[in-house]
Amino acid sequence: xxxxxxxxxxxxxxxxxxxxxxxxxxxxxxxxxxxxxxxxxxxxxxxxxxxxxxxxxxxxxxxxxxxxxxxxxxxxxxxxxxxxxxxxxxxxxxxxxxxxxxxxxxxxxxxxxxxxxxxxxxxxxxxxxxxxxxxxxxxxxxxxxxxxxxxxxxxxxxxxxxxxxxxxxxxxxxxxxxxxxxxxxxxxxxxxxxxxxxxxxxxxxxxxxxxxxxxxxxxxxxxxxxxxxxxxxxxxxxxxxxxxxxxxxxxxxxxxxxxxxxxxxxxxxxxxxxxxxxxxxxxxxxxxxxxxxxxxxxxxxxxxxxxxxxxxxxxxxxxxxx
Numbered sequence: 354x355x356x357x358x359x360x361x362x363x364x365x366x367x368x369x370x371x372x373x374x375x376x377x378x379x380x381x382x383x384x385x386x387x388x389x390x391x392x393x394x395x396x397x398x399x400x401x402x403x404x405x406x407x408x409x410x411x412x413x414x415x416x417x418x419x420x421x422x423x424x425x426x427x428x429x430x431x432x433x434x435x436x437x438x439x440x441x442x443x444x445x446x447x448x449x450x451x452x453x454x455x456x457x458x459x460x461x462x463x464x465x466x467x468x469x470x471x472x473x474x475x476x477x478x479x480x481x482x483x484x485x486x487x488x489x490x491x492x493x494x495x496x497x498x499x500x501x502x503x504x505x506x507x508x509x510x511x512x513x514x515x516x517x518x519x520x521x522x523x524x525x526x527x528x529x530x531x532x533x534x535x536x537x538x539x540x541x542x543x544x545x546x547x548x549x550x551x552x553x554x555x556x557x558x559x560x561x562x563x564x565x566x567x568x569x570x571x572x573x574x575x576x577x578x579x580x581x582x583x584x585x586x587x588x589x590x591x592x593x594x595x596x597x598x599x600x601x602x603x604x605x606x607x608x609x610x611x612x613x614x615x616x617x618x619x620x621x622x623x624x625x626x627x628x629x630x631x632x633x634x635x636x637x638x639x640x641x642x643x644x645x646x647x648x649x650x651x652x653x654x655x656x657x658x659x660x661x662x663x664x665x666x667x668x669x670x671x672x673x674x675x
Contacts, residue, residue, distance in 0.1 A: 360396055365406040367396055369415050372429045374466045378418075381426035439468050451546045451563045453491055490563045493546075497539065499568045500548055504536045509571040510550075515564055523566075531567070534558070535575035551576050601662050603633045605654035612654075616646070632657060644669040 371390045376382045382390075384400050391398045398406070407417050407427060420426040434442070446452060446460045490496075496512075503510040511531040515523040526532075534550035537557065541547075546562040605613065607629050613621060622634040637643050644666050647654055656663040 364391070364396055364398060364402070365409050367391060367394055368398075368403065368406045369410055369417070369429070372417060372427060376428035378428055378430055381420055381428040383424050383426050385424065387427065434467055436468060439464050448544075449541075450544045451490075451493060451561075453489060453493065455491060456494060490566075492566065492568075493563055496562050496565050496568045497546070499570060500536055500539060500562065503570045503575070504538065506570065507575050509533055509573045509575050510536050510568060511571055512560075512565040512568040514560060515566060525566075531569075532560070533571060534560075535577075597639045598636060599639055599659070599662055600634065600636050601656055602658040603635065603654055604657045605631055605633065605650065607631050609650060609653045612650070639665055641669065 368387060368391070371387060372382060375390065384403055387403060388398050388400075404425075407419070410417050417427050417429055420428075443461045443464050446457050446464070449457070452460065500510060511533045513525050513529060514527070514532050515525045518524050532552065534548075534552045537549045537551060539546065539548050539562065547559045548562055548565075549557050549559055552558045603613075604626070607625070610623070610631060613623075613631075613633055617633075617635050624632045626632055639662055647656070647666060648670070656666050
């Protein structure tokens with residue numbers, strides 16, 4: 354039970370929290386319902402004190418509307434997010450494979466609490482669920498929090514890095530010796546969360562945040578690298594696999610332009626060659642991931658120039674054959 358001055362100071366905030374989560378225009382709450390909810394949280398209140406709390410909330414811009422009758426009813430309409438925005442956010446959480454199933458449920462519940470009673474019912478109703486393979490690292494939030502703190506403080510970080518074997522067990526790299534890097538930025542790419550960092554390798558290295566364990570802030574100051582254009586880096590590495598960066602010209606069927614825009618953005622130079630063929634100039638890293646992406650076109654996209662890049666693609670395809 355919260356008592357004395359502490360109760361008086363915190364009660365208006367709790368009243369607003371109750372109304373934010375439990376009420377809306379279709380579901381106003383009576384004075385007695387709010388008092389009962391306060392009691393469940395260990396706070397006592399009377400009609401007069403509740404009226405004063407709501408008056409105080411309105412005076413400070415926390416708009417609480419009321420309906421007058423034999424007993425007053427109160428509700429909150431103005432919310433930070435509308436239902437459509439919360440629907441997008443809850444679906445995004447569910448679709449994010451790096452957020453575990455357990456963490457997804459926690460996040461979605463918190464988001465639904467921002468919607469009010471009607472909105473909560475709508476968001477909780479059955480709707481299309483994504484067939485997403487969820488990863489299993491329950492430390493993902495801790496990893497993100499620690500890495501963000503390292504970036505903000507300008508400190509190096511250390512972590513163990515692992516892969517999975519055929520039985521789904523963790524196999525730690527470097528004989529369980531920690532990686533020590535200078536974190537630069539975190540980014541979401543291709544349904545995974547990555548840390549871009551400066552390590553012993555030249556340039557920038559990308560690490561999967563869900564493949565990290567025992568993430569720790571180090572005392573040493575981080576090195577400052579030249580990462581002037583992260584978006585260009587993202588385009589080149591194609592889901593974080595490195596390779597030789599080169600300028601290439603691609604030719605594709607015009608029906609494939611949407612795929613090109615999804616991958617490279619709207620700043621790509623395109624030239625229409627005939628009624629159905631488009632030529633695109635981009636800078637990429639020649640890597641197995643890039644070649645694999647080309648192969649998903651099923652012949653609708655090919656490397657037109659330079660000849661060396663096309664030859665490396667042919668060699669890659671030959672290696673993939675039995």
